Each structure stands twice: as structure tokens, then as C-alpha cells.
Amino acid sequence: MVDGHGYLCTTASVIDHGYTDRTAFTVSTLGGKVSAKLDLAGGEVRLITVDMGKAEVGAADETAEVAGRKVRFVRVSVGNPQCVVIDPSLTREDLLTLGPRLETHSLFPNHARRGAGRWISCPTG
Numbered sequence: 820m821v822d823g824h825g826y827l828c829t830t831a832s833v834i835d836h837g838y839t840d841r842t843a844f845t846v847s848t849l850g851g852k853v854s855a856k857l858d859l860a861g862g863e864v865r866l867i868t869v870d871m872g873k874a875e876v877g878a879a880d881e882t883a884e885v886a887g888r889k890v891r892f893v894r895v896s897v898g899n900p901q902c903v904v905i906d907p908s909l910t911r912e913d914l915l916t917l918g919p920r921l922e923t924h925s926l927f928p929n930h931a932r933r934g935a936g937r938w939i940s941c942p943t944g
Contacts, residue, residue, distance in 0.1 A: 826871075830855045831864045851898055871897040885920050888913075892921070902931035
């Protein structure tokens with residue numbers, strides 16, 4: 820399954836390698852249809868806008884015991900499972916410990932995507 824970042828990279832690659840000269844197209848994925856619009860400048864991709872569809876947001880306040888710490892999170896999906904933890908008190912060390920353990924926690928039998936560390940910006944969320 821391709822996530823939002825993978826879709827962006829694939830879209831840019833299709834243009835950069837000359838497989839198409841179209842600047843708008845739709846691709847069928849396991850999560851549904853995803854459409855992209857590209858802005859080109861001098862023949863190079865400068866901006867890609869992707870419609871990943873409506874995000875499905877779970878309960879606003881779930882908790883899990885992870886590495887001896889209570890972690891509050893929200894489940895989000897745009898075709899792939901993601902776990903969003905909003906806790907400004909987490910340190911870099913906390914993230915390096917909690918991320919991989921939360922990603923493979925029993926609450927996520929198929930694993931959570933992008934749960935292995937800190938992501939300040941993610942194309943899918």
C-alpha cells in the first residue's frame with residue numbers, strides 16, 4: 820500500500836521520467852481513488868496537490884500503556900492506519916522509545932503507519 824508520501828514521490832517520478840505529460844490524473848489504490856494535480860515550472864514538478872479523500876478519525880481520546888507510560892492518541896486513516904499522539908511534553912528520547920513500540924502495539928494488529936518516530940509534517944496528516 821502506498822501512503823501519501825509514496826504517492827507524491829511516484830507522481831513526481833512519472834512526470835520526471837516522461838511517462839506522461841498530463842498534469843492531472845487519478846490512480847486506484849487499495850485505499851480508494853487518489854487524484855493529483857501538478858504545477859510545473861520549466862518542465863519540472865514544483866508543486867503536487869493530492870486529494871487523499873476524507874480522513875476517518877477515531878475516538879478523540881484513546882490511551883495505551885507503552886513502555887511504562889500512558890500515551891493518549893487518536894486513530895486516523897486515509898486508507899492506511901495511523902496513530903496521532905499530541906503531547907508537547909514528549910522529548911526526542913521519548914519519541915525514539917515510544918514511536919516504534921506504539922506502531923507495533925497490540926491495539927494495531929496490522930501496525931500503525933508513520934508511528935516510528937517524530938513527524939513534524941506528513942503529507943497524509
